[in-house]
Amino acid sequence: xxxxxxxxxxxxxxxxxxxxxxxxxxxxxxxxxxxxxxxxxxxxxxxxxxxxxxxxxxxxxxxxxxxxxxxxxxxxxxxxxxxxxxxxxxxxxxxxxxxxxxxxxxxxxxxxxxx
Amino acid sequence: xxxxxxxxxxxxxxxxxxxxxxxxxxxxxxxxxxxxxxxxxxxxxxxxxxxxxxxxxxxxxxxxxxxxxxxxxxxxxxxxxxxxxxxxxxxxxxxxxxxxxxxxxxxxxxxxxxx
DNA sequence: TCCATGTTTCGAATACTATTGAAACGTTGA
DNA sequence: TCAACGTTTCAATAGTATTCGAAACATGGA
Numbered sequence: 254x255x256x257x258x259x260x261x262x263x264x265x266x267x268x269x270x271x272x273x274x275x276x277x278x279x280x281x282x283x284x285x286x287x288x289x290x291x292x293x294x295x296x297x298x299x300x301x302x303x304x305x306x307x308x309x310x311x312x313x314x315x316x317x318x319x320x321x322x323x324x325x326x327x328x329x330x331x332x333x334x335x336x337x338x339x340x341x342x343x344x345x346x347x348x349x350x351x352x353x354x355x356x357x358x359x360x361x362x363x364x365x366x367x368x
Numbered sequence: 369x370x371x372x373x374x375x376x377x378x379x380x381x382x383x384x385x386x387x388x389x390x391x392x393x394x395x396x397x398x399x400x401x402x403x404x405x406x407x408x409x410x411x412x413x414x415x416x417x418x419x420x421x422x423x424x425x426x427x428x429x430x431x432x433x434x435x436x437x438x439x440x441x442x443x444x445x446x447x448x449x450x451x452x453x454x455x456x457x458x459x460x461x462x463x464x465x466x467x468x469x470x471x472x473x474x475x476x477x478x479x480x481x482x483x
Numbered sequence: 484t485c486c487a488t489g490t491t492t493c494g495a496a497t498a499c500t501a502t503t504g505a506a507a508c509g510t511t512g513a
Numbered sequence: 514t515c516a517a518c519g520t521t522t523c524a525a526t527a528g529t530a531t532t533c534g535a536a537a538c539a540t541g542g543a
Contacts, residue, residue, distance in 0.1 A: 260387055267378035301502055303521050322510040322519050418491050437489050437540040
């Protein structure tokens with residue numbers, strides 16, 4: 254994942270409304286939710302919602318599909334994973350420097366040589 | 369971790385300069401780096417750097433300590449962990465809904481395994 | 484004490500972001 | 514066809530962020 258994409262993805266969820274939207278979608282699971290339903294659940298006005306949804310989609314954090322006159326949005330777990338991967342992957346620069354590695358890097362932590 | 373704190377933390381690293389600063393610190397490890405050194409490595413002007421460092425510190429993503437006339441900054445891995453925890457913890461709402469859980473929840477995912 | 488070095492604060496210019504209501508667009512069902 | 518419904522676009526506005534140079538502040542050594 255490119256740094257620029259990471260910043261975009263982080264910025265996408267680093268905002269009250271969008272984090273709420275994203276979490277709502279995440280909790281809704283793979284079935285997703287119609288835009289209007291998201292609006293109901295989050296209390297965000299339609300035009301604002303559309304704006305944020307576009308932002309999230311542009312960042313690759315959500316996907317959308319037309320279903321009749323509804324537009325169903327779903328969280329993109331792939332991007333989410335890539336984002337988490339980037340953050341943990343770069344967390345130590347390959348060195349056993351911190352506990353951040355503990356959960357994520359443990360399996361591969363022993364394969365590196367020591368010069 | 370509170371939602372507000374999460375947004376603050378995410379916003380802190382959802383920015384080119386700050387992500388660069390943070391990653392630099394993360395790669396530097398627990399020893400940290402002096403502000404000036406960070407500036408050298410990232411190419412950020414002193415005043416901008418100070419601004420961003422303050423932002424990161426306020427979000428709890430970095431810590432600082434005076435050392436002579438240097439100020440040493442270190443990444444705060446605890447906050448980093450909490451952030452990752454929040455993102456993965458809320459990723460499924462407790463349900464086996466997505467692959468986001470795979471790397472993080474694996475250890476605990478086996479307890480419900482019925483084969 | 485004075486000077487040199489490292490860091491932060493200040494002030495201001497510029498650019499970007501979030502929000503809203505109204506209007507437009509596309510789809511469905513009568 | 515028409516009207517109703519769900520969603521998006523548009524334009525305007527208010528607020529926030531980023532950046533920089535210059536100046537101030539703090540520390541250490543002579």
